[in-house]
Amino acid sequence: MSVVPRLHPTRETQAVPPSAEVIAHPQARVAARLLAERKELHPMLVRARAVAAHVLPTLGMVITLLLVWQMLCGGPESRLPSPLTVWEQSNDVILHPFKGVTIDGLGLHIKESGDVGIAGHVLNSLGRVAIGYSIAAVLGVLLGTLIGQSVIAYRALDPLFQVLRTVPPLAWLPISLAVFQEARPSTIFLIAITAIWPIILNMAAGVQNIPESYRNVARVLALSPIEYFFKIMLPATVPMMFTGLRIGVGMSWLAIVAAEMVQGGTGIGFFIWDSYNSSLLTDTIVALIWIGLVGFSLDRIVGWIGRRVARQA
Numbered sequence: 001m002s003v004v005p006r007l008h009p010t011r012e013t014q015a016v017p018p019s020a021e022v023i024a025h026p027q028a029r030v031a032a033r034l035l036a037e038r039k040e041l042h043p044m045l046v047r048a049r050a051v052a053a054h055v056l057p058t059l060g061m062v063i064t065l066l067l068v069w070q071m072l073c074g075g076p077e078s079r080l081p082s083p084l085t086v087w088e089q090s091n092d093v094i095l096h097p098f099k100g101v102t103i104d105g106l107g108l109h110i111k112e113s114g115d116v117g118i119a120g121h122v123l124n125s126l127g128r129v130a131i132g133y134s135i136a137a138v139l140g141v142l143l144g145t146l147i148g149q150s151v152i153a154y155r156a157l158d159p160l161f162q163v164l165r166t167v168p169p170l171a172w173l174p175i176s177l178a179v180f181q182e183a184r185p186s187t188i189f190l191i192a193i194t195a196i197w198p199i200i201l202n203m204a205a206g207v208q209n210i211p212e213s214y215r216n217v218a219r220v221l222a223l224s225p226i227e228y229f230f231k232i233m234l235p236a237t238v239p240m241m242f243t244g245l246r247i248g249v250g251m252s253w254l255a256i257v258a259a260e261m262v263q264g265g266t267g268i269g270f271f272i273w274d275s276y277n278s279s280l281l282t283d284t285i286v287a288l289i290w291i292g293l294v295g296f297s298l299d300r301i302v303g304w305i306g307r308r309v310a311r312q313a
Helices: 011-016 018-023 026-038 043-073 083-089 093-097 117-149 150-164 167-180 185-210 212-220 225-264 270-277 281-312
Strands: 101-104 107-110
Touching: 043 083, 083 093, 083 281, 093 281, 101 117, 107 117, 117 150, 117 185, 117 225, 117 270, 117 281, 150 185, 167 185, 167 225, 185 225, 212 225, 225 270, 225 281, 270 281
Parallel strands: none
Antiparallel strands: 101 107
C-alpha cells in the first residue's frame, strides 16, 4: 500500500505573498485595482470623492422630494404652497435671516421686538436651550450616577422617574408659570424637565453595566469616590451617557418650540405661531426647515463631542 506523503510548506510556497492568493479572486482583483488607482490620486481628490459619496445621495433625495412636492402642490387648488410659492412669498425671510442681529466688540445683540429675522428668533431659542439643557445634563448625570450606583436609591427613585418622564412637556407649563411668574425662567425649567429623563436613565444603565472587574480594580487600588468617578465610572459610561445626552438635546429643542408657541414673545416657536396667525403659511414652512436643520446640527455636535471624549477616556 502506497502512502501519500504529507506535503509541508516549503520556502517557495512560504515566499508567495498572501495577497497573491487573495488577488486571484475576481472581486478581490477589482478591489485591488481600485485601491491602486486610489493611491495614485491626489489626496484632495480622494477626499472630494469621499465627501461626494456622502453628500450626493442626500442631495439627490432632497431634489426628488422637492420635485414631488412641486408636482403635488403646484396646482391652483392646492392648500399647501409649493416650493416655488414658498420662494416667491418668503423670499425676504429666506435671503435676510439675520435681520435685527448685530455683532460688535461686546458680543451678539438681537432685537427684543420689531422686525427680527428668523435667525434672530432661532438664536433666542438656542440661548434658552443652552441654559436649560446644561442644567438637565449636570443634574441628569449626577442623578443617573446615584441611582445606578446605589440599589436603595434605584428602588426609591426609578419608579418616580418612570412616572414623571411620561408627562408631556406642555403639561409642565402651567406649573412653571405659577412658580416662576415669568416666561423666560419657566421656559428654561420646561426645557430642563423635558431633557433630563433620558440622561438620567441612560447614565444609570451605563453605571449598572460597569464590569465587576473594574470595580474590583478600584477596590484594590483603594480609589476615593472622586477618583473612581473620573478614572473608572466616567470612561466606562461615556457611550451610554452621550446616548442620553443626544436624546436629551433633541427633546429640549422640541420643548422650546412648543413652549414658545404658547408663551409668545421671541423665539422660533413664537415665529411659527405668529406666521400662522398672520396667514403666512410659507413663512411657517421656512421655519420648519430651520427647526429641522438646527436640531440635526445639535445632535451632530453632541455626537461629535461624545466621540472625542470616548477617545480620550
